[in-house]
Amino acid sequence: MNPMPEWLQLIIALIVFAGALITLIGTIGLVRWASFYQRIHAPTLGSSLGAALILLASSLHSSFGSGRPVLHEVLILVFILVTTPVTLMLLARATLYRDRSEGNPRVPR
Amino acid sequence: MASVIDWIYFGAQFILGLAMLAGCWRVVRGPRAQDRVLALDSVYLSAMLLLVTFGIRSGTVLYFEVALVLGALSFVTTATLAKFLMRGEVIE
Numbered sequence: 714m715n716p717m718p719e720w721l722q723l724i725i726a727l728i729v730f731a732g733a734l735i736t737l738i739g740t741i742g743l744v745r746w747a748s749f750y751q752r753i754h755a756p757t758l759g760s761s762l763g764a765a766l767i768l769l770a771s772s773l774h775s776s777f778g779s780g781r782p783v784l785h786e787v788l789i790l791v792f793i794l795v796t797t798p799v800t801l802m803l804l805a806r807a808t809l810y811r812d813r814s815e816g817n818p819r820v821p822r
Numbered sequence: 823m824a825s826v827i828d829w830i831y832f833g834a835q836f837i838l839g840l841a842m843l844a845g846c847w848r849v850v851r852g853p854r855a856q857d858r859v860l861a862l863d864s865v866y867l868s869a870m871l872l873l874v875t876f877g878i879r880s881g882t883v884l885y886f887e888v889a890l891v892l893g894a895l896s897f898v899t900t901a902t903l904a905k906f907l908m909r910g911e912v913i914e
Contacts, residue, residue, distance in 0.1 A: 719823045726830040733834035740841040756864035767871050771878050786885050800900040807908035808856040
């Protein structure tokens with residue numbers, strides 16, 4: 714087990730910071746945008762690129778820390794990338810159904 | 823150098839906390855139920871990323887397992903609530 718060089722630790726920390734920042738930008742979009750159909754796009758920024766950056770940085774950190782490839786985090790990443798489109802599609806269909814059955818005039822066609 | 827890296831990690835955790843706070847604001851404020859479900863999903867995601875960041879700092883595998891469980895729970899919660907919003911019941 715060899716200690717990581719400091720520049721590598723710095724790069725990994727910066728990758729984590731960038732992922733956190735991208736997640737925050739997505740959540741700000743969730744707060745600021747006006748209608749639900751705009752808002753449903755915002756958190757996907759965090760669930761795709763933000764999660765990818767943070768989880769890959771965690772994988773790199775434990776790989777270089779222990780001297781062997783550690784791929785646990787890729788499991789979470791694949792799970793998130795597969796399930797997020799499915800759940801958001803279900804939610805958008807449910808919202809569309811509710812709006813149409815109420816006769817809401819501002820529903821996208 | 824080590825203190826700079828610590829501060830960067832602290833900043834990332836602070837930013838993820840702000841993201842959770844913004845999601846909670848939308849959960850409380852959301853005009854309709856679907857907005858609340860969407861915001862809850864994003865709060866789950868931010869909490870999961872926060873736990874992964876804690877795991878990087880502490881160097882244990884424990885946080886990874888909690889994050890995996892949170893990811894699975896987030897999928898189940900959002901899918902079930904979407905079904906509930908569509909039909910009014912979960913199991914027909």
